[in-house]
Amino acid sequence: MNTEELAASLATPTAATVRDALRSLTPAALDALAVEVVEATEEAWRQVVVSRVAAFAAAQPRGGRTPVAAYFTTIERMSTDGMSIEWNPFMAALTTNEDIPDLRNTRTTVRVVRPPETALAQEIVDPELVTALDRLALLDPPNHEDVLRVHLPTQRAYRIGFRAAH
Template sequence: MKPLELAELLTAPTQHPVREALRELAPRELDALVIEALAATEEAWRQVVVSRVKAFTDGQPGDGRPAVAVYFTTTERRAADGMHLGWSPFIAALANTEAVPDLRPTRTTVTAAPVGEAAPAEEIFADPELAAALNRRAALDPPGHEDVLRVHLPTREVTRISR
């Protein structure tokens, strides 16, 4: 079997040939497969975050100094089962140096958005692929209230920083 054929089969693990193969694996092998699949999933979502951020920064007018790092802060979302902390799909800061900018909340006027209006705003103004990748990342590795997500463009690294 060619690698592309195998990859195509693995993207549909509930289909007959893959489902039957998974049933034959021992529990230890299944656990190893889950660990590898989770790592591959996290890497794929990281690549989506980096590619969407890169596309955004490439489209920004500037003084010739490209962004080195992009930062995202957390946001709380209200759901039927309570409040959930995730990554905001809106960029908090663009930095053209290695130094981490001051991302502490500033004294600005805040207007409360009525419940239900945050999601439509994201749909209109945020990059849907980036928002999906950030949501998946938050589900796989939940952030803390003081955390910041740093996307370092030259190395394509995505790291969580605690303030």
């Protein structure tokens, strides 16, 4: 069985063959598999974020340098389960250079969505991007000061943790 065939089988984990194979594994092997699955899931959702940001950047009017990175800040959400920190579904900053802005700095140009605008912003935001950001936040919850950087030339999405200056 090659990699593609294995991936196709694993894509339907409720299929009898896959279920039987999983049941024959030892608990240690299942634990190891669970770790790998979470890491693979995280990477898959990161790639969705990268592809959606790339599509957004490609749709922007040309005229200057090509955007190379997008940054997402965190937002607090209240739910029945309590307060959670999620990735803000709005593109916080799209930069045309390699410098990493400190998005806590008020001099950085960032689009701020105020409560009255939230309904409108939810309508125009990319639902696939929102879903991917939400899934990433569930798999690896961000901290208050974290920023998610999407770097288009390397096709990478990774978290930058800022520490508050004391």
